[in-house]
Amino acid sequence: MTTPTVPFRHLATLWIQVTGTWCNLQCAHCINSSGPTDPWLKSLDTRTVKRYIHEAEDLGVKEIYFTGGEPFLHKDILELLAFSLAVAPTTVLTNGTKVTEAVADSLADLARRSPYSLEIRVSVDDIDPDRNDRIRGKGALAKAVRAIRLLYARGLLPILTATEILQAEMPEGNGMYDRFRDFLLTQGIAKPRVKIIPVFPIGRMAQEGGGLLTEEMLRGYDFSLLQCTETRVVADAGVYCCPILAGLKEARLQERGLKESLTSCRLYHTACVTCYQTGMTCKNF
């Protein structure tokens, strides 16, 4: 069976796996098995990140995303966000645990100074502390909620980001989206923003994986629905086709050059089926 490929369209989003798989949490569903010890994917150094941002600007990038691991573990994260915000709208994906009052102040200051939007995505999996912390670690919900409140109080509008990992356990009601939205309202967040993403059969959930995509399945399919047609990820050791597969050898398109990586890529992973079926994007909107 031939592995299908997807053509590249344009570079809309650049993802920066800034802390590799180094994280202070060890979530049960993490797509890249991030954790506090022995990260299998190293952090990026500040110079390398800036070089990629420059290159992306020349290529007409529209948005820049920082992810990991936990981006706020990077020693130069605020400097890098400032650098990025001078070039393009920038988003950070965080578990919120490192967002102190001082960090929130700095982020609000960065947002004010830039002509472009700064978006902070804070990860949560349930509004029930027991269920959430079973997936994300003890005290994770309280810290995430604290981060959301600190950011909101400073005029930033964080986006609560949740996976569907606990969907089956959710109480009857309006569904996950409204459950999170209503929860934010009760926390005094008058402009609640929620993004729900599916669970991917990869990383710590690799055992959930099923089949692979075939050329037959993709006949007549609108490729523009797949984010790998418009995104690239820079991480340790190279440029990769999408945020879900970042760091995996088979997903690596180039060792160094972003421009050279803007080619078709192979839909080789079981996780590609999730994107195909759900039309999901890792972008904010």
Add this chain to the structure above:
Amino acid sequence: MNPERIYRRVAVFGGVYSNYLALEATLEDARQRDVEAIFCLGDMGAFGPHPDRVFPLLREAGVLAIQGNYDDSMAAGKEDCGCGYTDPRDNHFARLSYEYTFKNTSAENKAWLGTLPKQRRIRLGKHGVLMCHGSPRTVNEFLWESTTPNGLLARFMRDFHTDTILCTHTGIKWQRILPDGKQVVNVGAIGRPENDGMTNVWYTVLTSGDDLHVEFAPVHYDHETLAREMEMEGLPPEFIETIRAGWWTTCLEILPAKERARGKH
């Protein structure tokens, strides 16, 4: 290739959203400003009442229109408006709006929407102008002020061989002059107010010269009559509140942080 028509002054608007009263007022305002032509960047339907009422106005005034994503969906009988929302709340209200508009637009007007070009090029004096709906590359791409970097705009100018880009789709106007003097103008929308607590809507007048002169023109119209007609048609109260209060209540999850922070909801 046809030579591009050269103009001195033109009016450009986007996002009519079935707001025929704002359209009437816009056309009247533009006539008084001595414009040589009036352009519309698409999305005739959505949101407002009696969608068929905008078409005779557009035709009688000789408006030179292009096709927005809504127009494309209506003409092709697509299942949704193709606005490009990803949020469930945004999609819920977009669906209500599209179902009403599709049901109440005549076959003749849908067919007319199908005849519109996707883009237009004109000259304003020495300036080459590319008109599109969302972005030059994608009909439903949102070009918000706070999420459209200069690097991307420079790329558009190079790839599409132009020095001025006019777009709409977001519903909020903005203008940017790049370091090399090239310009991008989101002309705004006349169908709903731009989430600033005011009931007026906006369009754009462009005048040629050494530098291209861009003026955003406010349009006040009988928004109370529109709101009452929306009520009579059973359109969602959230839509009507926006017309009366000037704050967006729906389809606002798509807003980036900076634009969202400026609104009430």
